[in-house]
Amino acid sequence: MIQIHNLCIQLSEFSLKNINIHIKEHEFFVLLGPTGSGKTLLVESIAGLTPITSGKIIIKGQDMTHAPPEKRKVGIVYQDYALFPHMTVMENIQYGLAYHTHGPDDLQRIQDLMTKTGIIKLSHRKIKHLSGGEKQRIALIRALAVNPSVVLLDEPLSSLDPGFRDDIQNLLKMLHKNTGTTFLMVTHNFAEAFFLGERGAILNQGVLEQCSPVDALFSSPQTPFVARFVGFKNIFRAQIKNNLAKTNHFELEIPPPILPDVDQICFRGEDIQVFSTRPNSNQRNTLYGKIQNIIDRGPYFDLSINVNNTLIHVSMTKSELINNAYCVEKEIYLVIPNQAIHTLAADKTYVENEFPNLGNT
Amino acid sequence: MKRYYDPFMMISIISCVSVLLFILIPLIQMLLAPSWEMITESIRDPDIQRAIGLSLYTSGMAALIAFIIGTPFAYLLARKTFFGKRVVEGIIDLPIVIPHPVIGIAILGIVGKQHWLGAFLHSMGVRLMGTISGIVIVLTFVGMPFYINTVKNGFEAIPVRLEHVSRSLGASFRSTFFRITLPLAFRSIIVGFIMCFARAISEFGAVVVVAYHPMTAPVLIYERFTAYGLKYSQPIAVLLILVSLMLFVALRLISKKDMNI
Numbered sequence: 264m265i266q267i268h269n270l271c272i273q274l275s276e277f278s279l280k281n282i283n284i285h286i287k288e289h290e291f292f293v294l295l296g297p298t299g300s301g302k303t304l305l306v307e308s309i310a311g312l313t314p315i316t317s318g319k320i321i322i323k324g325q326d327m328t329h330a331p332p333e334k335r336k337v338g339i340v341y342q343d344y345a346l347f348p349h350m351t352v353m354e355n356i357q358y359g360l361a362y363h364t365h366g367p368d369d370l371q372r373i374q375d376l377m378t379k380t381g382i383i384k385l386s387h388r389k390i391k392h393l394s395g396g397e398k399q400r401i402a403l404i405r406a407l408a409v410n411p412s413v414v415l416l417d418e419p420l421s422s423l424d425p426g427f428r429d430d431i432q433n434l435l436k437m438l439h440k441n442t443g444t445t446f447l448m449v450t451h452n453f454a455e456a457f458f459l460g461e462r463g464a465i466l467n468q469g470v471l472e473q474c475s476p477v478d479a480l481f482s483s484p485q486t487p488f489v490a491r492f493v494g495f496k497n498i499f500r501a502q503i504k505n506n507l508a509k510t511n512h513f514e515l516e517i518p519p520p521i522l523p524d525v526d527q528i529c530f531r532g533e534d535i536q537v538f539s540t541r542p543n544s545n546q547r548n549t550l551y552g553k554i555q556n557i558i559d560r561g562p563y564f565d566l567s568i569n570v571n572n573t574l575i576h577v578s579m580t581k582s583e584l585i586n587n588a589y590c591v592e593k594e595i596y597l598v599i600p601n602q603a604i605h606t607l608a609a610d611k612t613y614v615e616n617e618f619p620n621l622g623n624t
Numbered sequence: 625m626k627r628y629y630d631p632f633m634m635i636s637i638i639s640c641v642s643v644l645l646f647i648l649i650p651l652i653q654m655l656l657a658p659s660w661e662m663i664t665e666s667i668r669d670p671d672i673q674r675a676i677g678l679s680l681y682t683s684g685m686a687a688l689i690a691f692i693i694g695t696p697f698a699y700l701l702a703r704k705t706f707f708g709k710r711v712v713e714g715i716i717d718l719p720i721v722i723p724h725p726v727i728g729i730a731i732l733g734i735v736g737k738q739h740w741l742g743a744f745l746h747s748m749g750v751r752l753m754g755t756i757s758g759i760v761i762v763l764t765f766v767g768m769p770f771y772i773n774t775v776k777n778g779f780e781a782i783p784v785r786l787e788h789v790s791r792s793l794g795a796s797f798r799s800t801f802f803r804i805t806l807p808l809a810f811r812s813i814i815v816g817f818i819m820c821f822a823r824a825i826s827e828f829g830a831v832v833v834v835a836y837h838p839m840t841a842p843v844l845i846y847e848r849f850t851a852y853g854l855k856y857s858q859p860i861a862v863l864l865i866l867v868s869l870m871l872f873v874a875l876r877l878i879s880k881k882d883m884n885i
Contacts, residue, residue: 312788332791339792345785349807358803362794402789409793 264288264445265309265413270318272301272308279304279469282318286413286462291439291446293460293477295453297492300466302449306415309447310337323412333362338406342418344398346390352401353386359409373408379441380404380434396427400434407442416448420455432458453481453493465489487527487607495529495605496565496576503528503606512571515548517604525606532565532578534603538596539587548599550575554591557584568597651865658859666859675844676864680871682756682840683824686763690771690820695813698772699805702779720769728833731762735834758835766827767820774819778812779805814879818872825868 270282279301286292294302307313309320311332320328327335346355356373377383380400385393393401399419406414419435420428436459439446450456456463456477464474465488473480473489484490487498501508501515508517508528517528536542542549552570564584566577575597579589589595658666666672701713719727735742735752745752752758782805790800806813828842836843841864849857 307788310788310792312791331796332788333794333796335792337792339789341785341789343783343785345783345789347786347790347804358790359793359795362799405789405793411792415792 264290264323265447266319266321267305267309268319268321270305270308270320271316272304272313273316274304277301277304277469278316279308282466282471284464284471284474286445286447288445289443291448291459291461293456293463294447294449294466295451295456295463295480295492296466297451299468301469302466303417304469305466306339306417306447306449309335309413310339310415311335312339336409336412338409338411338414340399340402340406340414340416340419342420342422344395344402346398346401346405348390350390351386352382352388352390352393355390355401356405356408358405363409369408369410373404376404376407376438379437394427395423396430399423399427399431403431403434403438407438407444411444413445413447416446418449418451420450420452435459457481465492467492483605484529485608487529490529490605490607494531496532496578497535498527498529498607499573500526501528502526508604508606510573512573513550515599515604516601517606518601521606522608524608527607529605529607530599530603532576533563534600535575535577536598536600537566537577537579537583537587537589538598539589539593541596542598546598548601548604550597550599552595552597554589554593554595557589557591568595570597654858655862655865658855658862662855662859663862666863671839671844672841672860672863675839675841675860676867678756678759678838679825679841679864680867682759682763683767683821685760686767686824687771687817687821689760689764690768691813691817694768694772694816694820695775698775698816699779699801701772701776703784716769716772718769719766724766724827724829725833727765728762728830731758731765731830731834752834754835754837756835756838759831759838759840762830762834763824763827766830767824770819770823771816774816775809775812778809778816781812782808811879814875818875822868822872825864 265284265286267282267284270279272279277299282305284292294305296302304313308315309322311327311330311334315328318328319326322335322337347358350358356377360369374383377386380403382397382400382404385397385401390398390401403414403419416435420431423431432455435446435448438444439459446459448455448459460477462475463477463480465472465480467488472492473485475483475485480489481493484493484495490498499508499510499512501510503509503517503521503525506517506519506521508515510528515528541551550570552568552575554566555569555574556567558565558567560578563578563580566579566584566589568575568577577597583589701709701716722730732753733739735745735758737743737746750757752761786804786808787800790804791797795803826842827840828846831840832843832846839847841860845857845860845864848860
């Protein structure tokens with residue numbers, strides 16, 4: 264559907280480097296990454312709104328690398344809606360029809376979409392009198408009205424109130440299912456990515472870090488950046504040999520298979536089991552430590568555990584913390600299930616001291 | 625409890641009143657000075673009618689030329705970044721900072737037969753010295769920066785994403801400009817037109833060098849002042865202000881559309 268081959272964009276202060284992504288037909292693809300990672304630039308290059316330095320963009324089998332935006336059949340929806348303020352709702356939605364051959368069926372299809380999304384009653388209203396949720400619905404229908412090959416969504420939910428956000432998420436799911444259109448959505452919201460996305464990619468400083476099914480992005484990160492980005496708080500350099508990862512502070516048994524060139528391990532704080540007394544002596548991957556700090560994060564607590572002069576971060580619920588009377592200086596045992604441990608390939612950008620090393624290494 | 629007045633706010637209010645008085649007192653004095661008989665007599669004076677008519681015509685032409693040439697240029701400045709853009713913007717502002725008679729002399733320098741451009745224009749039968757065309761050229765020169773800067777700001781205020789969406793919906797660059805950008809910049813274009821027109825209608829220094837005759841209203845005011853004194857120049861000035869004011873109000877009313885970009 265969309266094939267991006269070795270795409271490079273060189274701007275004065277930023278560059279996209281060697282991006283390779285293949286988005287399948289009818290797929291809902293999510294593009295994740297921190298602010299300034301190049302997500303919007305990538306989307307605008309697919310839409311033909313940013314000139315590319317090198318590489319190829321193929322849409323529906325046609326080389327569109329240098330095609331003007333109006334020839335690409337690519338709809339775009341921005342977070343700030345970008346509705347035409349001097350037109351009514353209906354004029355906005357029908358704007359693109361002037362440039363596409365259309366028949367009564369198309370008008371009926373648009374009418375149906377407007378009815379399903381509840382904006383039919385707003386047809387003759389001016390844009391400035393509408394709510395954020397209504398504006399985003401109109402922007403979506405406007406993009407779909409011209410039957411695009413793909414709809415590019417640039418953080419479409421980020422400027423909406425939480426109530427509207429859920430509505431639009433459901434609407435996106437429904438539109439994707441009913442229209443069969445391919446969607447590419449930029450987001451930095453994990454919940455949105457999980458709810459809507461089938462596959463996804465993570466960008467960092469113009470570099471594609473990982474491209475895989477969305478659940479794999481969150482459960483099996485392949486680089487330290489992805490691990491950190493999706494919430495792995497414990498990342499350690501390790502010597503890995505025969506299913507054993509040896510860090511400077513502890514040893515853990517890790518699950519096979521072990522890929523070549525891996526030199527780091529990571530695990531989530533919420534996957535760690537915490538015990539006040541030593542668990543069964545047969546339990547593998549048991550570490551002894553002392554609680555050094557507790558931070559209240561609202562729905563959960565973050566505990567920093569000093570294990571052999573390095574910190575391991577653990578997340579737990581308030582009830583678990585209170586029931587076990589965990590407090591600073593308390594001595595505890597951590598069990599890290601080996602299925603929760605992931606290996607990561609070498610990465611020069613990784614900075615180990617983001618996780619404080621207490622010396623004695 | 626005693627109401628507290630911030631000293632800085634008091635200074636601001638005093639400065640505001642001072643500036644308003646500074647502007648309004650001489651203008652009000654001038655408006656009230658001529659008797660009704662003098663005003664009506666001036667309205668009937670064919671020289672005054674011709675001069676005001678010529679000022680309106682030449683200023684309108686200058687604003688029209690600024691609109692035709694300046695609008696695409698303003699769009700380019702608003703939307704594109706290119707090497708030397710700052711220099712280009714500086715050149716646009718030059719006519720604002722150069723003394724007005726200098727502008728007249730500069731234009732005279734290139735329309736004479738000694739200059740290749742002047743020689744070319746002569747060969748084409750175009751005369752600028754002492755002609756209406758010459759006045760229009762001078763007024764376009766002085767008014768253009770006001771038009772371009774105003775319209776450029778107007779284009780900049782239109783989110784480029786509106787144009788992106790339009791293109792993605794199938795509209796060409798030209799269609800996008802005429803269906804999206806231009807309607808949204810309409811207000812700025814009218815304001816730019818007014819600014820250019822206002823600047824042009826008030827021009828004296830450059831016009832008097834290039835074309836003392838035919839007389840525009842400012843030149844006639846100057847001539848009546850030097851020949852007959854203040855009393856005989858004031859009615860023309862009052863008429864010029866009233867006519868211009870009516871025109872500006874009309875244009876403002878046309879442009880009063882709330883686009884809410």
